[in-house]
Amino acid sequence: MDLTPHLPALQVVVPMLAAPLIVLLKPRGLAWAGATAVAMLSFCIAIAMTIDVLQGKVFTYQMGGWAAPYGIELSVDAFSAVLLLVVSGAGALGMLAAHASVDQQIELERQPLFYSAWLLAMAGLIGIVVSADAFNIFVFMEISSLASYVLIAGGPDRRALPSVFKYLIMGTIGATFYLIGVGLVYMMTGTLNLADMEVRIQEVTELNPLLVAAGFITIGLALKAAVFPLHVWLPNAYTHAPHMVTMFLAACGTKVAIYVLIRFDFLVFQSALPGHSTQFASFLMPLAILGIVVASAVAVFEGHLKRLLGTSSVAQIGYIVLGASFLSAAGLSASVTHIFNHALAKGGLFLAVACLACHYRDLRLSQLAGAAKTMPWTAAALVICGLSLIGVPGTAGFISKWLLINAAMAQDNYSVLLVAVILLSSLMAVAYVWRIVETLYFGSTDNVAADGATDIIREAPLPLLLVTWLVALANIGFGFFPQLPISLSSGAASVLLGQLP
Amino acid sequence: MTFVFALFLLTLLVITALAIVRSDNLFVAVMLTSIFSLLMAANFFILDAADVALTEAAVGAGVTTVIFLSALAMTAEREKFAHVGRAAALLVVIVLGALMTYAIFDAPRLGDPNAPVHQHVAPWYLEKTPEYIDIPNIVTAVLSSFRGYDTLGEVFVVFAACIGVLFILGPRPAGHAAQRPARSSGLKHHLIPQVVGRLLVPFIVLFGLYVQFHGEYGPGGGFQAGAIIATGVILFALLEGENAALRAVPQRALMALVIGGASLYGAVGIVCIALGGNFLDYSVLSSDPVFGQQLGILIIEAGVGMAVCGALLTIFHAFASRGQG
Numbered sequence: 001m002d003l004t005p006h007l008p009a010l011q012v013v014v015p016m017l018a019a020p021l022i023v024l025l026k027p028r029g030l031a032w033a034g035a036t037a038v039a040m041l042s043f044c045i046a047i048a049m050t051i052d053v054l055q056g057k058v059f060t061y062q063m064g065g066w067a068a069p070y071g072i073e074l075s076v077d078a079f080s081a082v083l084l085l086v087v088s089g090a091g092a093l094g095m096l097a098a099h100a101s102v103d104q105q106i107e108l109e110r111q112p113l114f115y116s117a118w119l120l121a122m123a124g125l126i127g128i129v130v131s132a133d134a135f136n137i138f139v140f141m142e143i144s145s146l147a148s149y150v151l152i153a154g155g156p157d158r159r160a161l162p163s164v165f166k167y168l169i170m171g172t173i174g175a176t177f178y179l180i181g182v183g184l185v186y187m188m189t190g191t192l193n194l195a196d197m198e199v200r201i202q203e204v205t206e207l208n209p210l211l212v213a214a215g216f217i218t219i220g221l222a223l224k225a226a227v228f229p230l231h232v233w234l235p236n237a238y239t240h241a242p243h244m245v246t247m248f249l250a251a252c253g254t255k256v257a258i259y260v261l262i263r264f265d266f267l268v269f270q271s272a273l274p275g276h277s278t279q280f281a282s283f284l285m286p287l288a289i290l291g292i293v294v295a296s297a298v299a300v301f302e303g304h305l306k307r308l309l310g311t312s313s314v315a316q317i318g319y320i321v322l323g324a325s326f327l328s329a330a331g332l333s334a335s336v337t338h339i340f341n342h343a344l345a346k347g348g349l350f351l352a353v354a355c356l357a358c359h360y361r362d363l364r365l366s367q368l369a370g371a372a373k374t375m376p377w378t379a380a381a382l383v384i385c386g387l388s389l390i391g392v393p394g395t396a397g398f399i400s401k402w403l404l405i406n407a408a409m410a411q412d413n414y415s416v417l418l419v420a421v422i423l424l425s426s427l428m429a430v431a432y433v434w435r436i437v438e439t440l441y442f443g444s445t446d447n448v449a450a451d452g453a454t455d456i457i458r459e460a461p462l463p464l465l466l467v468t469w470l471v472a473l474a475n476i477g478f479g480f481f482p483q484l485p486i487s488l489s490s491g492a493a494s495v496l497l498g499q500l501p
Numbered sequence: 502m503t504f505v506f507a508l509f510l511l512t513l514l515v516i517t518a519l520a521i522v523r524s525d526n527l528f529v530a531v532m533l534t535s536i537f538s539l540l541m542a543a544n545f546f547i548l549d550a551a552d553v554a555l556t557e558a559a560v561g562a563g564v565t566t567v568i569f570l571s572a573l574a575m576t577a578e579r580e581k582f583a584h585v586g587r588a589a590a591l592l593v594v595i596v597l598g599a600l601m602t603y604a605i606f607d608a609p610r611l612g613d614p615n616a617p618v619h620q621h622v623a624p625w626y627l628e629k630t631p632e633y634i635d636i637p638n639i640v641t642a643v644l645s646s647f648r649g650y651d652t653l654g655e656v657f658v659v660f661a662a663c664i665g666v667l668f669i670l671g672p673r674p675a676g677h678a679a680q681r682p683a684r685s686s687g688l689k690h691h692l693i694p695q696v697v698g699r700l701l702v703p704f705i706v707l708f709g710l711y712v713q714f715h716g717e718y719g720p721g722g723g724f725q726a727g728a729i730i731a732t733g734v735i736l737f738a739l740l741e742g743e744n745a746a747l748r749a750v751p752q753r754a755l756m757a758l759v760i761g762g763a764s765l766y767g768a769v770g771i772v773c774i775a776l777g778g779n780f781l782d783y784s785v786l787s788s789d790p791v792f793g794q795q796l797g798i799l800i801i802e803a804g805v806g807m808a809v810c811g812a813l814l815t816i817f818h819a820f821a822s823r824g825q826g
Contacts, residue, residue, distance in 0.1 A: 001775075009780040016657055017767035020760040023664060063650040065782035070625055072650045113668040120661050127654065139654035143661055150665035184604055190621035200621070206607035212600050 004052075008061040008074040008130050011045045011084065014038060015091075016123035016143075022116040028108060029099070035115035036095040039122060043092035046084040053081040054487065060132070068132070069193035075132040078491025082336055083129040083252075083259050086343040090251035091122035093347070097467035098244045100460070101354045105155050105242045114154055121147035121248070125256045134182045135192045137260055138175065141224070144256070145171050148249055155242035163236035170223055170233045174257075177220025184213035185268070194267060201272040214269045214276065218261065218283070225257035227284070227321055228291025231314045238310035243357045246306060247350035250313055251343040258317065258339070262324050262332075266496040277327050285325040289421050291318030296428035300435070305356075305363045308432060309349055312389065315425060316342045319404060322418070326407050329493040334403035336489030337482075341388070341396040344478060348385030348471035352378050355460035355468055365435065369443025374458050377465055379440045381472040386433040388475040391426055396478040399486070401426065507547050514540045525580040531569040538562040551720035552640045555712070559728035564813050567735050571820035633784075634794040636717040644722065645798045645805075649781045652801070653766055655724075656808050660763050663812035670819045698740040705733035713806045717798065723805025730806070731813035743821045752818065758811030765804035769797055 003010065018038040025031040049059060059076035062068065076084065095118065106114050124144025131137045149171070153164040186192060188209050189200040204210060219230075226234040234254070238246050270277045295314035302308035320342070323335030353363065355378040360368055372379035384395070391401035401422065408418035459465055478485060517540060521533045538561030545554035609616035630642045644652050706729075713726030738746030769781070776785040783797025784790035 003774075006774055006780065009774075013767065013770065013780060017764065017771070019657070020660060020763045023756070023760060062779055063781055064646060065779040065784060066647050069622055070629075071647050110668055113664050116664055117661070117668060120657065120664075123657070124661075135648075136651055136654070139651050139658070142658045143654060146658060146661040146665060150661070150668055153669050180601075186618065187608055188617055190617035190619070190623070200617070204617075208607045209604040212604035215600065 004048075005059075005061070007045055007049050008059045008076050009063065011042060011049070011076075011088075011130060012074075012123055012127045012140075014045070015042050015119040015126070019116045019119040019123065022119060023112050025112055026109075031112040031115045032095070032099050032102070035119055036092070036098075038119060039088070039092040039095040042122065042126070043088040046081075046088040049076050050081045050085055050488070053078055053491070054484075069191045069196040072136050073132040073193055073195075074130045075195075076130055077495050078488045079259070079263065079336065079495055080129050082340050082485065082488045082492060083256060084126065086255060086340060087122065087125045087129060087252045090248050090343060090347055091118070093351075093467050093471065094118075094244055094248045094251075097351060097354070097464045100358065100464050101244050102242070104358065110154070114151070117147045117150045117154070118245075118248070120144075121151060125252060128256050128260060132194050133192050134185070134194060134197065134264075138179050138182065141175050141178070141260075144253075145175060145224075148245075148253060151245040152237050152241040152249070155240065155245070157240045160237075160240035163233070163240050167233040167237045170230070174220045174223030174230075177216045177223070178260075179220075181213040181215075181217035181220065184209045184216070188213075194264070197268050198271055201268060204272065207273060210269070210273055214265070214273065217264055218280075221257045221261040221264070222284075222287075225254045225261060225321075226314060226317055227258075228287055228295060228314055228318060231291070231295070231317070234314060235307050235310040238313070239304060239307040243306075243350070243354035246310075247347055247354060250310070250350050251347035254313070254317055255320070255339050255343065258320055258324075262335070262496065267498075271498070281325045281327055284321050288318045288322035288325060289418075291315060292322065292421060292425045293428075296425045296432070299432045300428055302432070303365055305353060305365055305368060305436065306350075308365075308436070309346065309353065312429065312432065313342075313346060315429075316346065316389075318425075319400070319422075323404055323407060326411055328407060328410060329490070329497055330403065330407035330410055332493035332496055333486070333489040334400055334407045336492045337403055337485045338400035340485040340489070341400045341475075341478065344396050344471060344475050345385050345388040348468065348475055349382060349389065351464070351468040351471055352382035352385060355381075355464055358460045358464070359458055365439045368439050370440070371443075372440040374456065375460065376457065377459055378468065381465075381468045382440070383437055384472040385475055386436060388479070390429045390433055394476065394479045396475045396482070396485075398479055399482040403486075503547060507544065510540055510544050510547065514544070525582060526578060527573055527576075527580055528570075528578050530580075531566060531573060534569070535562050535566040538565070552638075552644075552722065552725070555720050555725045556728065559725050559732060560813075563732045564728055564735065564817070567732075567739075568813075568817055568820055571817065571823075575820070575823055633791065634798070635791050636795060636798070638717055638719060640720070641716050641722055641798065641802075645801055646781075646783060646794055649783075649801065652805065653770065653781070656763050656766055656805055659809055659812045660759060663759055663815050666816045666819045670823055695740060698736055702733050702737050702740075705736065706730055709733060709810075713802065716802055717795070723802040723807075724809055726802075727806040727809025727811075728813060731810045731817070734810075734814055735817055738817070738821070743818065747818065750814065752815070755811045755815045755818070758807045759815060762804045762806070762808030762811060765807065766801045769800050769804070773797075 015038055018034070022031050022035050025034050052059070053076060061074040063072040063074065102111060102114060121144050124140045124147055127140030128137050128144065131140060149164050149168050152167065153160050185197060185201070188204045188206070189197055191197050191200055201210065223230045238250060241249070265280055270280065292315045295311050295318065299308050299311040299315065302311055320335050320338050323331045323338060356368065356371060356375060357363060359374065360371060388395035388397035391397040405419055405422055408422060409415050411418060514537065517533055517537045521530050521537065524530045524533065538557055542554045542558040542562065545557055626639055626643055626647065630636070630639045634642045634646055636642055709726045709730035712721035712729055713723060716722030734746060734750060737749070769783070773782045773785055774780055778785035784793045786796050787793035
């Protein structure tokens with residue numbers, strides 16, 4: 001039986017249906033093995049679809065055999081493929097590496113529930129990405145949000161509970177806003193299918209409800225995506241979550257919300273509302289710039305390693321939004337490339353953090369002094385990913401920064417200012433990455449309370465370290481051979497701007 | 502007449518909402534949210550959304566209230582007064598309200614047959630359901646077949662909530678129930694609730710089963726049935742004590758219901774692929790596509806009912822056992 005046409009459905013359904021079964025796998029290690037196998041399978045499906053998408057194929061799938069707009073449609077194009085790679089890749093590699101870190105942080109009898117929630121979060125995020133139906137996106141947003149609240153709250157750090165409560169309230173408000181917006185659009189068009197919406201919205205004469213809908217959807221998704229200044233939930237949630245969860249969510253969680261925001265706005269609203277593209281740009285560009293500058297500046301003075309990296313994520317989200325607000329093909333492809341590259345860099349950094357956390361309970365920078373002596377491989381991987389985060393030539397981060405600067409130069413207005421902002425924030429990234437490097441390599445080990453002697457080499461468990469290095473090397477690999485993300489993201493840009501690929 | 506009644510209900514809704522916000526006694530607030538849900542259910546009913554009304558009444562007014570109350574048993578009854586953010590929150594609410602009102606001005610009149618929502622997909626559902634699925638309740642046809650993938654997603658939302666509560670509150674150690682002190686004896690010593698309640702429990706469960714299997718003909722289906730049956734068991738737990746309820750329906754059975762229900766739904770989808778259809782395309786389940794659709798809907802609704810009932814009871818027990826611990 002040929003399963004190729006069913007791949008979009010299987011991509012979601014495999015991790016989702018596996019989640020309840022994982023709960024049953026009580027014996028030690030079995031839940032982890034099962035979840036890892038499922039996550040890897042999901043990653044393989046994503047790769048298989050990406051190969052076809054690269055050849056110009058667009059997958060569509062009619063759930064239940066009902067044609068859109070009557071039934072629910074799934075579709076996978078170049079833009080979705082990037083996100084699928086990021087989400088399933090982060091989920092699968094995270095699972096592969098997770099065993100030691102999860103053993104350390106979560107009691108044995110609760111682990112099956114943890115792995116089940118992990119698969120649900122993956123399935124939810126993937127379900128959003130492949131869906132071509134506005135309400136279906138909401139349903140899967142609920143699954144992914146609930147599962148990620150559970151994952152964040154599950155660690156040994158009790159401070160996670162107030163931060164996850166804040167995240168839950170803000171996330172719920174975001175999802176509700178999205179639903180209100182979708183409701184208003186449905187009221188005016190009578191359809192939930194995005195492609196059908198794009199067609200029928202042209203015939204709507206009273207535009208006020210659509211304008212309000214666009215506002216609700218933009219703000220709601222910006223809340224979920226932690227766009228500055230709606231990011232206040234993010235640093236604490238990332239800091240207190242279990243280390244592997246931080247890595248997973250930092251790599252893909254907020255990016256999926258940006259994906260829906262960009263897709264909804266470019267495909268549905270910009271074609272219907274006159275002048276909406278300018279509104280979109282003039283609303284989001286200042287927020288993006290403020291986010292980049294303020295969050296980078298805050299990160300420079302942050303004393304806790306995880307919060308530092310989390311705050312830097314807010315700035316990186318700023319880059320992604322900034323690219324989209326250029327409204328040009330160059331800007332959009334820079335944006336999409338950065339989604340891919342930032343997932344590599346930040347995912348690698350948080351994997352290295354998980355390695356460090358195997359021997360250092362306290363992740364404040366002051367407590368990590370001299371860690372490079374005990375964990376040289378971890379520290380080296382962290383440096384490579386840090387260079388990629390800055391955007392040093394030869395790393396993946398450089399490619400997207402370069403594309404972004406090029407796109408900024410092509411802007412008619414403020415191009416000098418935009419380039420200056422990007423360069424300035426890169427300098428600030430140098431500053432905060434250097435602070436980490438300085439502590440790890442040159443920090444004095446006098447007042448550090450590491451458990452045991454500080455000059456013996458004690459690396460993280462091998463699987464975790466290997467995955468960390470795999471991601472670190474991928475940062476270099478995609479720095480020299482950026483064809484894959486670039487061709488996918490230029491395909492994504494042409495999908496969004498309504499040109500033929 | 503309907504208009505006056507709707508106006509009356511909506512006014513009460515606003516008053517209740519204001520009362521919830523103003524109350525600093527959490528017990529009062531929980532009771533008021535229950536009333537709020539009941540009013541909401543009546544509103545849905547006036548708007549001819551009987552299925553939604555049934556769900557809101559069973560879940561919103563019934564189960565949620567009980568779960569709130571068991572959560573309340575773990576904390577204080579009064580809210581700690583917090584100054585921060587009241588003005589900002591009020592401002593946000595006012596701005597949002599104004600925006601919504603602005604958007605609604607250009608909305609089609611309620612019930613206008615020319616409104617876009619009545620012109621596009623809805624007529625197709627009305628026209629094609631007899632031909633493709635042949636069940637009288639079109640809402641059930643839409644929810645479980647045309648948009649069955651959404652319903653599958655909702656079942657997994659419920660599942661995620663269930664494992665989330667278990668994960669964060671921690672599963673109860675096996676054999677713990679037996680050694681529990683006799684404090685959790687429910688309302689055993691209150692004669693009137695005992696007598697009335699005992700009479701009610703079997704009828705509630707029977708009504709739940711009716712809603713489950715009658716969903717193709719009248720309002721109802723798996724979600725509502727699961728919630729109603731769960732309400733019946735919760736009432737039993739309140740009357741006889743939580744331990745008696747756990748002896749009648751043990752935790753393992755509840756987990757089996759949740760996992761089995763969710764997996765049953767998913768399995769139907771996989772079987773559809775194996776038989777050559779798309780995921781959740783029930784037509785391939787039988788040689789007669791219409792019967793296949795009906796069969797598929799019957800099975801997945803059973804899955805939904807099992808998962809919802811099991812999940813709600815698991816969540817209730819997780820909170821209730823904490824509250825007594």
